[in-house]
Amino acid sequence: MLDKINNVVSNLSKIAVEKQISEKELDIIIENLKIDLLESEIPFNLVEKISENIKKHMIDRKFSRSDEFKEIIKNEFTKSIVEIFDKVEDVDLINLIKTNKDNPFKILIVGINGSGKTTTVAKIGYLLKENNISSVIVAGDTFRSGAIEQIKEHADRLNLKLISQEYGSDPAAVARDGVEYSKTHNIDAVIIDTSGRVQTNNNLMQEVLKINNVINPDFTIFIGDSLAGNDLVSQAQEFFKFTKFNGSILTKVDADVKGGAILSILSESSKPIIYIGTGQEYKDLEKFNEERFLSGLFQ
Ligand SMILES: Nc1nc2c(ncn2[C@@H]2O[C@H](COP(=O)(O)OP(=O)(O)O)[C@@H](O)[C@H]2O)c(=O)[nH]1
Ligand SMILES: [Mg+2]
Structure with a gap:
């Protein structure tokens, strides 16, 4: 899973940094992202959620650096996973x-x-x-x-x-x-x-x-x-x-x-x-x- 996510993020950032992406282009990117994540056995509802959030942050934006694009994806990922962790009680x-x-x-x-x-x-x-x-x-x-x-x-x-x-x-x-x-x-x-x-x-x-x-x-x-x-x-x-x-x-x-x-x-x-x-x-x-x-x- 870990390698895969890194690859996905790198590929996406290459596309995005070149120009502003239209909604249609973004949809295609997101669809590919979803497939990659599902292949990594990330649960479906989490994939949906991460994709939605990434889309929300990406739409109609220009990215000056590929790093900026990467950061958004990483942040959305981390936030969604922390949400899952937070729902689970700590047991010793x-x-x-x-x-x-x-x-x-x-x-x-x-x-x-x-x-x-x-x-x-x-x-x-x-x-x-x-x-x-x-x-x-x-x-x-x-x-x-x-x-x-x-x-x-x-x-x-x-x-x-x-x-x-x-x-x-x-x-x-x-x-x-x-x-x-x-x-x-x-x-x-x-x-x-x-x-x-x-x-x-x-x-x-x-x-x-x-x-x-x-x-x-x-x-x-x-x-x-x-x-x-x-x-x-x-x-x-x-x-x-x-x-x-x-x-x-x-x-x-x-x-x-x-x-x-x-x-x-x-x-x-x-x-x-x-x-x-x-x-x-x-x-x-x-x-x-x-x-x-x-x-x-x-x-
Ligand atoms: N590599 C690895 N093998 C494990 C681990 N836990 C169990 N196994 C192996 O999985 C196989 C099945 O384990 P077993 O305890 O008999 O399963 P049970 O049928 O659920 O009781 C055995 O060969 C174990 O040695 C683990 O954490 N790592
Ligand atoms: Mg047994």
């Missing part, structure tokens, strides 16, 4: 857990198959440990073959207690075990993994809903694969409908060059991105930094 998960009175703090992890849920559960366990917060992990994926062994491996490596039952058992019951165990052992937080589901599969969504109802989580996190591009928007909408998640974590940001996913998820759910996954190691979970994102846009 560690602080929420530390100030929680009624132990354990229940964290429910949801998302489609392969998005990075199990890996992120382990990363969160590691993060809590780093912050002197005790936690147990719940093997709530009782469905996919190998899932229990996978999460057990993580729990062992992190030296965290794993609560699990056999394959095919009711995930809501396993989660309840996890909560009970944490209560009797005075554990600060319980992290509940769930099985992968396709967002259109209603049965599986009902399963998430059941865990949700039985456990009544303190914080539900939607895990989104940043490589899913535009599909991420419909995933987030569907999961939000069922779980009213409190925040999301975008994974595989280390591999994602477009970054439009970040804007999509923010503008569609208005829920904060609390962390981003930046690799396969436990430490590769970073706070999403708005300023860094913005300053990276036009470098």
